[in-house]
Amino acid sequence: MVIATKIRTSSSIEDSIDAKLANMYIDTNSKDTTAGEMCHEPIGATVRRALVAAKHEDRAIVGLSESINALSKTPEDFLFCFLAASGNPANHMHQVLLEAFCFEHDIYIIKVDSAEKLSRMLGTQRIESCALLQKSWSEKCTETITDVEDQLVDYCEEHWEAPIKPVIKLPEK
Secondary structure, rough: OOOOOOOOOHHHHHHHHHHHHHHHOOOOOOOOOOOOOOOOOHHHHHHHHHHHHHHHOOOOOEEEHHHHHHHHOOOOEEEEEEEEOOOOHHHHHHHHHHHHHHHOOEEEEEEEEHHHHHHHHHOOOHHHHEEEEEEEEEEOEEEEHHHHHHHHHHHHHHOOOOOOOOOOOOOOO
């Protein structure tokens, strides 16, 4: 008796899905341009500038537990949620729920490629897979947004309806 086996190869549908997913990874060296705009800095560098500025202004909440606690109290105070894959299944489930919560409360979700880089940018001792950026307020108690944050809002608006959010490659330094 001869048993014939065929090695399964990917179908054209799977290939097209893989190609789409590969295109969802945004490198820091690529520059986003839209009609009528000049080239801006890479999106990864923009993320870094926003995170560092928020850290210096005490507007960054770092850590998954800390973020969940802060969001449960005042979700309207936050503008961005930065998420990196943690590799921990329990953290992954919390992140999925956090994403849904952020989407429901119109908080922009920005996925980044590395928890290590995210933590280094925010100056934390532990590796953290999540950071929130609070809105800034003027002296007249009105919400203000910096140019860097405005660029990130534009980026997020472009990808708001995407079923799979692109992952931004953060700069090494």
